[in-house]
Amino acid sequence: MRIASGKATLVVTVALMFVVLVTLSSPLAHAQTVVAEITVGAGARSAAYDPHTGEIFVPNNSGDSVSVISGSTVAATVNGFDDPRGLVYDSGTKRS
Numbered sequence: 001m002r003i004a005s006g007k008a009t010l011v012v013t014v015a016l017m018f019v020v021l022v023t024l025s026s027p028l029a030h031a032q033t034v035v036a037e038i039t040v041g042a043g044a045r046s047a048a049y050d051p052h053t054g055e056i057f058v059p060n061n062s063g064d065s066v067s068v069i070s071g072s073t074v075a076a077t078v079n080g081f082d083d084p085r086g087l088v089y090d091s092g093t094k095r096s
Contacts, residue, residue, distance in 0.1 A: 040067035040074060048087035059084035 041060025044067070048057045056069040059081070066084055068076040 036072040038069055038072060038074060040069070041065050041077060046086050048089045050089055057087050059087055061085055 040058045041063030043062030044058045044060050046059060049055075050057070054070065055075070058067040058069065060067060060077075061083060064081050064083065065077050065079045066081060066087070067074050068078065
């Protein structure tokens with residue numbers, strides 16, 4: 001089967017338009033609103049969210065610590081890490 005170049009371009013264009021429309025209609029695609037700015041340790045570049053406790057864990061790369069955010073405040077800063085760069089939430093054990 002042979003598809004003419006113009007028809008193939010039209011099919012791809014229509015497919016892309018469909019993907020864009022579906023993406024834009026998704027609730028996750030709408031602009032997010034900043035509700036608070038929370039100061040954590042030095043070198044924070046990532047975070048892990050624990051949906052069971054609602055806490056957010058932020059590795060402070062330059063500060064050799066991890067900040068624990070609960071609500072809109074830093075509930076704790078855990079020291080003793082060597083250059084932490086990232087965290088992962090494990091839904092199986094419910095631990096970060």
